[in-house]
Amino acid sequence: xxxxxxxxxxxxxxxxxxxxxxxxxxxxxxxxxxxxxxxxxxxxxxxxxxxxxxxxxxxxxxxxxxxxxxxxxxxxxxxxxxxxxxxxxxxxxxxxxxxxxxxxxxxxxxxxxxxxxxxxxxxxxxxxxxxxxxxxxxxxxxxxxxxxxxxxxxxxxxxxxxxxxxxxxxxxxxxxxxxxxxxxxxxxxxxxxxxxxxxxxxxxxxxxxxxxxxxxxx
Numbered sequence: 001x002x003x004x005x006x007x008x009x010x011x012x013x014x015x016x017x018x019x020x021x022x023x024x025x026x027x028x029x030x031x032x033x034x035x036x037x038x039x040x041x042x043x044x045x046x047x048x049x050x051x052x053x054x055x056x057x058x059x060x061x062x063x064x065x066x067x068x069x070x071x072x073x074x075x076x077x078x079x080x081x082x083x084x085x086x087x088x089x090x091x092x093x094x095x096x097x098x099x100x101x102x103x104x105x106x107x108x109x110x111x112x113x114x115x116x117x118x119x120x121x122x123x124x125x126x127x128x129x130x131x132x133x134x135x136x137x138x139x140x141x142x143x144x145x146x147x148x149x150x151x152x153x154x155x156x157x158x159x160x161x162x163x164x165x166x167x168x169x170x171x172x173x174x175x176x177x178x179x180x181x182x183x184x185x186x187x188x189x190x191x192x193x194x195x196x197x198x199x200x201x202x203x204x205x206x207x208x209x210x211x212x213x214x215x216x217x218x
Contacts, residue, residue, distance in 0.1 A: 025091035026083070033082060034116045040140045041074065047136045048073050051129045052107055077109040085199055086113050089164075092215055093195050095119045098163040101189070103152050103182070104170030108134030108145075114166075115143040122158065124150040152182040161191045169200035190218045 036044070052073060053061060060066040089095065096118035105111045105123035107130050115121045115138065123145055125131050131149045138145045150157075152170060165186045171179050186196055197215045 021091050022087055026087040029082070029086050029090050029095075029117055032116050032118065034112070034141050034143070036140050044133075044137060044140055045070065045074060047133050048107065051132045054129065073107055073109070077106075078113055081110050081113040085110075086117065089166075089197060089215070090117065093164060095164075099161070099191075100164045100166065101155070101158070101160075101162045101186075102166045102168055103155065103186070104168040104173075105134050105147065106130050106169065108137035108147075110166075110168050111138055111145050111147065112141050112143060115145050116141065119164070122146040122148070122160075122162075124148050124152070124155065126151050153178055153185075155182065155189065156185045158189070160189065162189055162194060163191050164195045164197060165190060166197040166199060171198060187218065192218065194218045 048070060049061060053066075053070070056066070061070055086095070095114065098119045100114060100119045100121045102111060102114060102121060102123040105125045106127075108123075111121060111123045111134055114123075123134065124147070125134065126149070128149055131147060134145075135147050138147065152167075152174065167183075167186070171183075174182065183196070190196060195215050195217050
């Protein structure tokens with residue numbers, strides 16, 4: 001399984017690099033990537049262990065799967081978002097200066113990748129443990145992000161308009177009725193010519209877990 005995933009990842013990376021528009025966009029966003037030093041990485045690791053992994057079985061983080069899971073939460077998700085999703089979005093709409101709402105920020109990897117590009121970001125998630133880690137992660141990366149504990153069904157309570165609204169690995173966790181209601185609310189919260197983005201919907205029907213994504217303009 002891992003072998004096939006690696007082949008598929010290489011294939012998509014190769015296709016993206018052959019796309020001139022994507023290459024140009026990647027070069028633009030790459031210069032804004034932020035890094036943190038060893039002490040901050042250690043602090044983030046402790047925060048993940050204390051909050052995100054607190055409900056896992058004892059010894060989980062000492063297992064091979066647990067170590068890989070921690071590595072994914074620490075850096076791999078951030079790298080993947082930086083190298084694939086951010087250039088793709090930025091090739092269609094400039095993130096710098098845009099007002100963005102992210103629905104489903106998780107532990108903040110996606111929030112960092114978005115905020116470091118200079119957008120005015122509001123991020124929400126339904127899980128309190130996720131929110132705690134996301135806030136700490138953005139603090140460690142010295143990024144100002146408005147992060148709140150909120151259900152996607154309640155986004156209309158924000159009472160603001162956005163240039164970009166992103167459903168980030170969240171729609172697949174909702175019922176059909178919840179999806180329709182939250183998407184309708186999001187659509188009504190977009191500025192004229194704003195963009196609605198759907199990314200990472202991993203409940204697919206193939207062993208490769210291909211993640212469909214899309215952007216539509218109001």
